[in-house]
Every structure is written in structure tokens, then in C-alpha cells.
Amino acid sequence: MGVSVSKEPSVHQLRLFLTLSEELHFGRAAARLFITQPALSQQIRELENRLGVRVVERTSRTLTLTEAGQVLLPEARAAVAAVDRLRRVADAQLRQVSGRLVVGTMGAEASMAHTRAVLSLLQDRHPETTVRLVNLAFGDHLAALAQQEADVVFVRPPVTDDIELHHLATEPRVACLSTGHPLAILPRLTLAQLSGVPVVDMPEQVPRLWWDFWAVDPRPDGSRVRYGPVVTDMESLLHTVAAGEAMCFLPKAAREYFPRAGIRYIDVVDLTPSTSALAWLRRRRSESTIRAIRHAAHEATNRGYSEAI
Known part of the structure; x- marks a missing residue:
């Protein structure tokens, strides 16, 4: 295989390589990716051509990563993670420009009086803002903020230091x-x-x-x-x-x-006792849609919607 690189690898090819590195089997990796085995094999060969090195060693019985493949694997992970992060940030910016707000909730938080009050005031004050509620699993409610898959989340603290809160209610x-x-x-x-x-x-x-x-x-x-x-x-x-x-x-x-x-x-x-709060990333506090729901939360508090349960 030549050493010159004619084209950069695509993110899609890197994703395929990552899956193949986990399965070490073309058939299983192809099934997991919902593509055919020949198509996966062709994409990996094209990736190797673009990189100028072999990343997998194929035999009739086994598939292993080459030395180059092992060295490139963490770089491929980092590249894919960077693109995913770029996409999330771009999506968050698009939501801000278009006036869309993704609001995460967990458990019954969406049904709580304080949550309904905040969202109602937000819609009254900013009828042009489109709100999408998403129900989050335990493992996602703080990660959704960090990964910018949700703009704000109604949570039960405590939270990590990169997150700011507005207290809404207290209950045993x-x-x-x-x-x-x-x-x-x-x-x-x-x-x-x-x-x-x-x-x-x-x-x-x-x-x-x-x-x-x-x-x-x-x-x-x-x-x-x-x-x-x-x-x-x-x-x-x-x-x-x-x-x-x-x-x-x-x-x-x-x-x-x-x-x-x-x-x-x-x-x-x-x-x-426990508390309920509206949470957002500290670094995003000044974005227009997040600022709008923060103000709605403060107004809800001042109006007495967040009395202890």
C-alpha cells in the first residue's frame, strides 16, 4: 500500500472503523450498523486507502487491528467525538436563532405545579418561542445539559459545578x-x-x-x-x-x-428535604432562549408558584 494520502477519511468511515474495532468481526459489525458485509469491507478498504496504512488484518478466521490501527483508534474516537460535539453546539445555536428551546425533565417533574408555572409564563412572555419537552432517564438528565441535547432541565439537585440553578420548590x-x-x-x-x-x-x-x-x-x-x-x-x-x-x-x-x-x-x-430547580449550563446563561426561561422562573418564584410542597 502506498504512503501518500489522496483524500481525508470521512467521519462515516471513522464511525465504521470504531464499530469494527469493537466487534472484530465484519458480519457482526455490519449487522450492528445495518449495512451489508461487502459494503462495510469496501468502506474499510477505502479508509485504509485514504489513510495510507492498513488498520485491520484479515484472515479466513480472525480479524485484528494492525499496529497502525491500534495507534489510530484513539485518534479516530477523538475525531468522531469532536464532530459530534460540533454538531451538538451547532444544533444549540440553531435553536437559539430560531427561538426553539429543548426542555428536559425527569420522572414526574413535567407535571409539577412549579414546572407548569414556569413554562406557562415563558409562553405568555415569549409566544414566539417553541418549547419541546423531552423526558430523560437517570443517566441522561445532567449529561443532556453537558452535551447540549437539552437547553435547560428541571432537576432535583445536587448538580456539578458547571451547572447553574434557580430554586423552585422544596419537599420532604x-x-x-x-x-x-x-x-x-x-x-x-x-x-x-x-x-x-x-x-x-x-x-x-x-x-x-x-x-x-x-x-x-x-x-x-x-x-x-x-x-x-x-x-x-x-x-x-x-x-x-x-x-x-x-x-x-x-x-x-x-x-x-x-x-x-x-x-x-x-x-x-x-x-x-429535596429541592426542585431549573438548571442550565453556566456558560450558556446569556443565550436568548435560556435567558427567557430563567426570567420566567424568577417571575414564577416571585408570584409564589414555588411554595414548598
């Missing part, structure tokens, strides 16, 4: 237990009584400071929490709790919004 937290758990018969609980009861865990992309707060880890006596199964959304959380595999702490409003057979919500007398 409650324990969520299986009705079959021995503690479920009690009218109220203390954190000490819940010591040793496993708590559902979150996907690894969820910031630990957020789940440490919601799991109350460590407990007031310094003991660490024992974790149970990982859950990704509210339904999987409730199913896991109902099955008796673990417990969790939720906002008191869960009693109203998530009643389920096999689950009991119990007050915890020494548990600190």
Missing part, C-alpha cells in the same frame, strides 16, 4: 420500600433503622455526588450504603423496589405520581 423525601419488607409496617422510619438495607444504584455516567445525596451515602453515623441493582429510569426503579431487591429515597410527591402495587412510601423523620 420519603423511603420507598417493598410492602414485603419488615420495616414497611411501620408508620415512620429513621435512617438508623434503614441501615444495611440495600439501595438501588445508578448507571456509571450519573455523577456520584447526585446519587450520594439521594442514597444518603454516607449515613449520618459515617457508615456507607450497600447498593443493589442498577436502575435506569423510574419504572425500573419501582420494579426493583417492588421485587424486594433494594429500596430508595424519593420526593414525597412520588406518593401521588407513582402509586404502585407492592410499594409503600414511608416518612423518614431525620431525612433532609
Whole structure:
């Protein structure tokens, strides 16, 4: 193969290479990419021609990355990630210019009185703004802001340092237990009584400071929490709790919004409350659409829509 490079590789070809590097099998990679095996093979050959080096070694039985392929792999990942980031930033700028706002919510936040008040005031003050609500899984609610897939998110803090908040409401937290758990018969609980009861865990992309707060880890006596199964959304959380595999702490409003057979919500007398807030990236605070919903949140607060629940 010659050493000259006639053309730059396309982002599409780099994506194909990344998938092939994970599968190390043309058939499996092609199936995952929803293309034919010959088409994938042709694109990889074209990538190699453009790069001037072989990136995979093919035999009748195996496929491995060449030394060059191994060296180029992290660069290909970085290049694809940079293009993805560029696309997200461009989309965010397009939304700003066109007056579109993507608002993320999680759980029942979209149904809360304070959320409805903020969105109603936004539409009253800025009828030209188009709002799209998206419901986010646990692993996505802060990542959506960081990746600019959502412009603002209604969240339950804490959050990372790159995010700013406007406080909207405060409410107690409650324990969520299986009705079959021995503690479920009690009218109220203390954190000490819940010591040793496993708590559902979150996907690894969820910031630990957020789940440490919601799991109350460590407990007031310094003991660490024992974790149970990982859950990704509210339904999987409730199913896991109902099955008796673990417990969790939720906002008191869960009693109203998530009643389920096999689950009991119990007050915890020494548990600190939770807050609801509107969140946005600190560096994007002055963008027109984000500024508009920030002002709506402040007005909602001043009008008394965010009284404690």
C-alpha cells in the first residue's frame, strides 16, 4: 500500500472503523450498523486507502487491528467525538436563532405545579418561542445539559459545578420500600433503622455526588450504603423496589405520581428535604432562549408558584 494520502477519511468511515474495532468481526459489525458485509469491507478498504496504512488484518478466521490501527483508534474516537460535539453546539445555536428551546425533565417533574408555572409564563412572555419537552432517564438528565441535547432541565439537585440553578420548590423525601419488607409496617422510619438495607444504584455516567445525596451515602453515623441493582429510569426503579431487591429515597410527591402495587412510601423523620430547580449550563446563561426561561422562573418564584410542597 502506498504512503501518500489522496483524500481525508470521512467521519462515516471513522464511525465504521470504531464499530469494527469493537466487534472484530465484519458480519457482526455490519449487522450492528445495518449495512451489508461487502459494503462495510469496501468502506474499510477505502479508509485504509485514504489513510495510507492498513488498520485491520484479515484472515479466513480472525480479524485484528494492525499496529497502525491500534495507534489510530484513539485518534479516530477523538475525531468522531469532536464532530459530534460540533454538531451538538451547532444544533444549540440553531435553536437559539430560531427561538426553539429543548426542555428536559425527569420522572414526574413535567407535571409539577412549579414546572407548569414556569413554562406557562415563558409562553405568555415569549409566544414566539417553541418549547419541546423531552423526558430523560437517570443517566441522561445532567449529561443532556453537558452535551447540549437539552437547553435547560428541571432537576432535583445536587448538580456539578458547571451547572447553574434557580430554586423552585422544596419537599420532604420519603423511603420507598417493598410492602414485603419488615420495616414497611411501620408508620415512620429513621435512617438508623434503614441501615444495611440495600439501595438501588445508578448507571456509571450519573455523577456520584447526585446519587450520594439521594442514597444518603454516607449515613449520618459515617457508615456507607450497600447498593443493589442498577436502575435506569423510574419504572425500573419501582420494579426493583417492588421485587424486594433494594429500596430508595424519593420526593414525597412520588406518593401521588407513582402509586404502585407492592410499594409503600414511608416518612423518614431525620431525612433532609429535596429541592426542585431549573438548571442550565453556566456558560450558556446569556443565550436568548435560556435567558427567557430563567426570567420566567424568577417571575414564577416571585408570584409564589414555588411554595414548598
